[in-house]
Amino acid sequence: MKPARLAMLTFCFAVLFLHAGAQNPLIRNQYSADPTARVFGDRVYIYPSHDILATEGKGRVGWFCMEDYHVFSSANLTDWTDHGVIVTQNKVPWVRPDSYSMWAPDCIERNGKYYFYFPTTPNDTVAYGRGFRIGVAVADKPTGPFVPQPEPIKEVRGIDPNVFIDNDGQAYLYWSAGNIYGxxxxxxxxxxxxxxxTLGELPTKGxxxxxxxxxxxxxxxxxxxHVENKTERLEYATSDHPLGPFKFAGVIMDESASGCWTNHHSFIQFRNQWYLFYHDKDYSPRFDKARSIRADSLFFNADGTIKKVIPTLRGIGVTNAGSEIQVDRxxxxxxxxxxxxxxxxxNRFAGWKTNFTKHNGWIQYNNVDFGSTSPKRIAVNAMSENGGTLQIRTGNYDGPVIAEVTVPGSGGFAVSKAAVVKAVRNRQNLFVTSKDDKKISVDWVRFE
Structure with a gap:
């Protein structure tokens, strides 16, 4: 087989079969930020920016560094597929190829075409001026291939493009550059x-x-x-017209407990539930220019105001009991x-582990689907220097024990199995508890 043909097959295999988990963060094999989520047909698509770590000669060390965009999709909010790179700085005619500034994008469908909007810096400051411009790439499918337009949008300077199409068919473009514009x-x-x-009815401080x-x-x-104090929190204002005037209405999400300086977000309604997509710095706790996208459920009050969203690790989606359940989320x-x-x-992309050190210590993981047939066994990938025992429960941390797993003493992670002694079906909240005071570290659990 020719090398080029083999490389193409390898790429296609990765696009088809590279999946990410259901918990936060949503994307588990790379940094991602600024997620725009969209519902196209019966799937949710996420168009984030793609953080990478700058090195000498490749971006500005210690700052944001992005050279391309991926798109991810899911039919169930649990299994996310990476469809690969859709736009890269080196293949856009008007973009400076060494800018590494492919910041927060958006994508929207109109009349069977998909329009991908992205901000970055141009290669010709005489023609386009200094600072960021916003370009468009067009495709026939939400996953591309996207063809960039030869020039950026005229009369638009700034970052963070967002497009909205009203019920009457009128489309609007929004962006930011000190203020927010539409x-x-x-x-x-x-x-x-x-x-x-200029949408000027918003807070003026920060x-x-x-x-x-x-x-x-x-x-x-x-x-x-909006930076009200030291870092960004998510706020909103309301109007009876897409271009305002707007009235400040409240805070959607408080400043991140992690101290991540930025947040960037989007909203969708999918199968009668609203969701907020945003980002934090899960895989990079000491460097907030390497971020990871998240999602949590969103709810409204009867008067239309938004209930504040409290970030979770569990996130959204239902986890199949037969998958590797990451109870650390x-x-x-x-x-x-x-x-x-x-x-x-x-290698932080290897994920997290849950450490049990005391009798009756517990961790809760919600929305596990066991289906209509109870599993026979449970497998636990765990490590314990001196050995120990875990109990698996449902309903509550002191609820019925459905399995008891002995983890032998070892120097590394290994899979231990045990019988499921009490039938469990349908959707359940899962609890893992420690039976003794011996330290046990758990990577995942899976039912068979």
């Missing part, structure tokens, strides 16, 4: 069709960026990250005797 788009989705309007506009029950929600955890840390600090 304008109508022509039906070709490539040119402005109105004067640029940085505002990353606009995302959506409509629900006749209310237009303009949402954006927990829904709740006991106050004593349980902790979570990286399996390998030199």
């Amino acid at each position: 304008a109508k788009l022509k039906s070709n989705m490539l040119e402005l069709d109105s004067e640029v309007k 940085l505002k960026e990353g606009p995302y506009l959506f409509e629900r029950n006749g209310i237009y929600y303009l949402t954006y990250p 927990y829904s709740a955890i006991s106050n004593d005797g349980v902790s979570v840390d990286f399996i390998d600090t030199a």
Whole structure:
């Protein structure tokens, strides 16, 4: 087989079969940020930016560094497929190829075409001026291939493009550059069709960026990250028109507990549930320019105001009991005797482990689907220097024991199995508890 043919087959295999987990962060094999989620057909697609670590001669060391974009999709919010690179800085005619500034994008469908909007720096400052411009790439499918337009959108300077199409078919483009701006788009989705309007009814103190506009029950929600104090929190304002005037309405998500300086987000409604997509620095706790995307459920009050979203590790989606259940992405955890840390600090994409050190220490993982037939066995990938015993429960941390797993003493992770002694079916909340005071580290559990 020719090398080129083999390379193409290898790439296609990766695109088809590279999956990410259901928990937060959603993407488990690379850094990702600034997620725009969209529902196209019966799937959810995420268009994030792609953080990489800058090195000498490749970006600005210690700063944001992005050279391309991937797209991910899922039919169930649990299994995410990486469809590979869709746009890269070296293949856009007007982009400076060494800019490494492919920042927060967006994508929207109109009349069977998919329009991907992205900000970056141009290669010709005489023609396009200094600073960021916003370009468009067009495709026939949400996964591409996307063909970049030869020039950026005229009269638009800034970052964080967002596109909204109203019920009457009028499209709008929003972006940020110190303030947040909006304008109508022509039906070709490539040119402005109105004067640029500064959306000036928002808080004036601190940085505002990353606009995302959506409509629900006749209310237009303009949402954006805002530095009220030291780092960004997500806020929103409402109006009865896509270009305002807007009235400040509240905070969607508080400043990150991790101290991540940025946040950037989007909203979708999928199968009658609303979701918020955002980012944090899960895989890079000491460097907030290498971020990871997350998602949590979103709810509204009866008057249309948004209930504040509390970030979770468990995230969204239902986990199949037959998959490797990462209990370290927990829904709740006991106050004593349980902790979570990286399996390998030199390779954080290897994930996390749950450390049990005290009798009755427990961790809770919600929404596990056992189906209509109870499993026969459970497998646990765990490590314990002196050996120990885990109990698997449902319902509550002191609920019925469905399995008891003995983990032998060893110097590394190994799979231990045990019988499921009490039938378990349908969707359940799962609890892993320690039977003794011996240290046991758990990577995952799986039912068979």
